[in-house]
Amino acid sequence: MTERPALNVLIVEDDLVDRMACRRTFAAAPEAAFTLVEADNGEHGLGLARSGQADCILLDYGLPDMSGLEFLSRLPPDGPPVMMLTGADSAMVAAEAMRRGARDYLVKDGEGRYLAQLPASILRMLREQRLLDGKRRAEAELRTLAAHQESIREDERKRIAQEIHDELGGLLTGIKAYIGVAIERAGAGADPLLAEASGLAQDAIATVRRVITDLRPSVLDQLGLWAALEWHTEQVAQRSGLRHACRIEPDVSEVELDAGCSTMLFRVVQEGLTNVVRHAHARTVRVDARREGGRLLLTVADDGVGITEERLRNGASWGIIGMQERVRHFGGELQIAPGTQGGTLLRVQLPLEEQQ
Ligand SMILES: Nc1ncnc2c1ncn2[C@@H]1O[C@H](COP(=O)(O)OP(=O)(O)O)[C@@H](O)[C@H]1O
Ligand SMILES: [Mg+2]
Known part of the structure; x- marks a missing residue:
């Protein structure tokens, strides 16, 4: 029995x-x-x-x-x-x-008569409850794991950026300096290939700088999130030819977020802007941040082709899922929807009392 x-x-x-x-x-x-x-x-x-x-x-x-x-x-x-x-x-x-x-x-x-059904009904309810509890626990564990991996990835990026900067950056600067000295010593008879080599070294230095910045923008650490967002929006617009506007309300710039939260918001806007460049065929992009009650509201809006329901429901949208998970980990919420005047609107809401 x-x-x-x-x-x-x-x-x-x-x-x-x-x-x-x-x-x-x-x-x-x-x-x-x-x-x-x-x-x-x-x-x-x-x-x-x-x-x-x-x-x-x-x-x-x-x-x-x-x-x-x-x-x-x-x-x-x-x-x-x-x-x-x-x-x-x-x-x-x-x-x-x-x-x-x-x-x-x-x-x-x-x-x-209901009494006869009572014991079996209660057992069924408890079985369902156990299944539900198990599912919730698994979801919470997955979320913690995702957040943990995110922070590992962020540390790794920082480390790689540092290494490239110190090792490769230093070497390239040295090479360029030596070529410069060689050109100077040779005077008017310098081999024109030396000037070419110097140009290539300069290109390599610029590439290294770009790679480092993409890995971990130093403005984020030096000037904080808000300046970094303005800077990054401008960079993206310049590279892609988009018109842009970035408005951080004054009461938002006073908000101080911890490093993890700042990095999260930066990565979300970064991914949002990448999506605009890649998918929206837009002419203009706007990044706005303001406070509303006890919440921070951050939006990335474009005037492009818009996003379809089908795309939104597509389970394989890892970029969007990643953004959603990141924001949720900090107690916030992220929505992506068609904008009121066309295009796509990405909206992050973050309760502030939890972050400060
Ligand atoms: N701003 C946007 N405008 C139009 N379509 C978008 C926009 N952002 C995302 N999408 C659509 O949603 C899909 C999923 O986005 P995402 O999860 O970031 O994946 P990926 O960028 O790797 O394709 C994109 O492939 C694109 O079709
Ligand atoms: Mg994407």
Whole structure:
């Protein structure tokens, strides 16, 4: 014989006769070893629910001190799953209860037939709850992993940028200097190939600088996020021929974000601008940052061909998914949608109190 699981069921019900009927049902149920914890009003029930001893809750609709719906609203979101007991004619109540977080409901009929279904219904609800918990845990773990990898990648970029700068950058500067000296020493008879070589060395230095900056823009560390965003927007516009505007409201420039958050916002705008250049066929791009209530609002808007629903739903949009995950890790939200006047609007909202 398999072991019967031991389960604590909290019943919040003011009618003693109904509670006694439940007691009898659970005592006789072969499916599990149920222990019934009883509360005859809402406040008592909420106290017991918060104490964390109940595996699930059976909730009556009409309680002396509050309605079952109010009870649901006051239950912490990570509280035990709730099965609502409703009257025969209250489909609306059941629907509203589910909307407020009840996991299931049973209709109480006058003859007590619902009692026969109670143990099996509760076990089914708990099975579903376990699956849901498992899924949530897995999602949270994936998110933590993604954030961790992101920070590893950022450190790696910084390290590579440093190395290229110190090693390769130094060598190229040395080569160019030697060629310069050789040209000077040779005077008028200098081989024209030397001048060519000097030009190539200069090109190589410029390339190295660009690669380093793409890996980790030093303005981000030196001048902070807001200046870095203005600088980067201008760079992208110059390279791609886009018209651009970047407006950071004065009250935003006062906001100080920690290094991780600044890097995150910079990378998101960077990816957003790359998308505009790659996909939008736009003439203009705008980057704006302002405060709205306790939130920071950062947008990248273009006047290009726009983005289709189909593209947005396409699971393989790693750029967009990556942006979304990054922002979510800092408690914010990212939306990409068609702009009000055409084009595409990328919008980041970030609660500020969590960042400062
Ligand atoms: N600003 C934009 N304008 C038009 N289409 C866009 C824009 N940004 C993204 N898209 C569309 O969404 C798709 C997914 O973007 P993304 O996840 O960044 O992937 P990738 O840039 O690698 O294609 C793009 O391939 C493109 O079709
Ligand atoms: Mg992209």
